[in-house]
Amino acid sequence: MAGGEWEITDLPKLPGLYMNFKAAALAAVTTGDRGTVVVPYKAHWGKIGGFTELYRETDILNVFGSIEDSNGSTFYKTLRMCCLGGPKKILGYRLASSAAAKATLTLKDAENADKVTLSAKYEGERGNGFRATLAASLTDEGVYTLKLYEDTTLLKTYSFTTWQGLVDTVNADNSYVTAAKAAANTDLSGNTFKPTTSAAFSGGNSGITGVTAADYIAMLNVLEQETFNFLTLDGVTDASIQTSVASWVINMRKNGKKIMAIMGGSAADDTGDEAVANTIARSAGFNHEGIINVGVGVVLDDVSYCSAEVAPYVAGLIAGQKMTESTTYAATSFDDVTRRWRGGRSSEQEKAVTNGVFLFIYDGRIVKVLQGINTLITLRQKQNNAFKKIRSIRTMDAIDSDMQKTAEDNYIGKINNIVEGREALVGACKQYMEVCAQGGIIEKGTYDVYCDPTYHGANATITPEPDQVFLKWEAQITDVVEKIFSDFVCK
Structure with missing residues (x-):
């Protein structure tokens, strides 16, 4: 949704909650995931x-x-x-960079024809360290195994009976490599394999330079x-x-x-x-x-x-x-x-x-x-020294983010812009501030939220558009003790 700062001379056109943080008009927050x-x-x-x-x-x-x-x-x-x-x-x-490439290895059949290309899952030099050994199973007749190593460490063992089975088995568990036909017209129905021992992948480029x-x-x-x-x-x-x-x-x-x-x-x-x-x-x-x-x-x-x-x-x-x-x-x-x-x-x-x-x-x-x-x-206009503190800015940011989400989920496009609707919005904002006060983020007893009397109420001097609500926030954001001044009187 739209949001951010607003100026009375250039009001935003998109639906959203727009909030200005001023030194004398700070807002409230419920703590959320800020990490x-x-x-x-x-x-x-x-x-x-x-x-x-x-x-x-x-x-x-x-x-x-x-x-x-x-x-x-x-x-x-x-x-x-x-x-x-x-x-x-x-x-x-x-x-x-665009130079990044996956390391590959092409497996061949007994007639030395290209059948299946194994590709590292990701682009990069790591794939150049992969090795593959393809051999007939020592225990199951007609079954072949493909063992994938990284240097000398065994990563995966795949078992299959046909070239298509090899592709399906590898792709079912694609933690390190994927498999595909060596060419679009390659026939994967056969089961004649050329044994390989520690065949190296190559061509991997990390695209760092x-x-x-x-x-x-x-x-x-x-x-x-x-x-x-x-x-x-x-x-x-x-x-x-x-x-x-x-x-x-x-x-x-x-x-x-x-x-x-x-x-x-x-x-x-x-x-x-x-x-x-x-x-x-x-x-x-x-x-x-x-x-x-x-x-x-x-x-x-x-x-x-x-x-x-x-x-x-x-x-x-x-x-x-x-x-x-x-x-x-x-x-x-x-x-x-x-x-x-x-x-x-x-x-x-x-x-x-x-x-x-x-x-x-x-x-x-x-x-x-x-x-x-x-x-x-x-300091820019309407800022004070609190704006120099990371903790204060985190609090203001949290308020803004939480209120945008709350407004989007519960108020914008969902309530009528009448006295009762505005009171509901103000009440929700005050509940946020109460949570903040209880959590020590703002000072208790210092906060308030109300419709800006410049735009709403009997003494309003500016008439807002039918879809506009202007709020005033007042609160004192807390800080931690950073400077301790004391007098020691020796008697």
């Missing part, structure tokens, strides 16, 4: 241009058959980082129709790609799709002499509540990761938190940071906080988040 992260990656296996659901680190091995990145792949490092953050769900999206900015932009087009909460990248530091992602997210937010993007910089950006200036400049370039800029890399198990590579962790961390939690001072399992920003008053850490940089710090015991902030630096 889905979209993670693009490059890999040697898996679905291309579509989504693969993952929930935990063990899913990576189950889906990809490996936990190592090689030859340009980024799947393991990126997905593992996101899993470590603890999201509820990951939607993995594999990127590949040719991945460009256009492939990331194509992914964004697909994401417009997908439901998720956070978007990150697979260690990409290309400024043009990051700018495209940021612009897309900002546009989506204006049109009612309340998502956030988390990105970072290169190792050189994180650790060089100009690290602070470069990182702050990157945040200034984004300058939006929907974009989070990670400003420092981390060390885990003696391996250093740049801030762009640790951005998926931040996405997972935010996605895994309750609505009442904050990333501020959130403890991590990292061993160290790649650059320790100096603390204290008027320090590098203070510059990070005031200039929209999401920073990890080492406090002498653990690595933790300094403060849960986004890149919003310059």
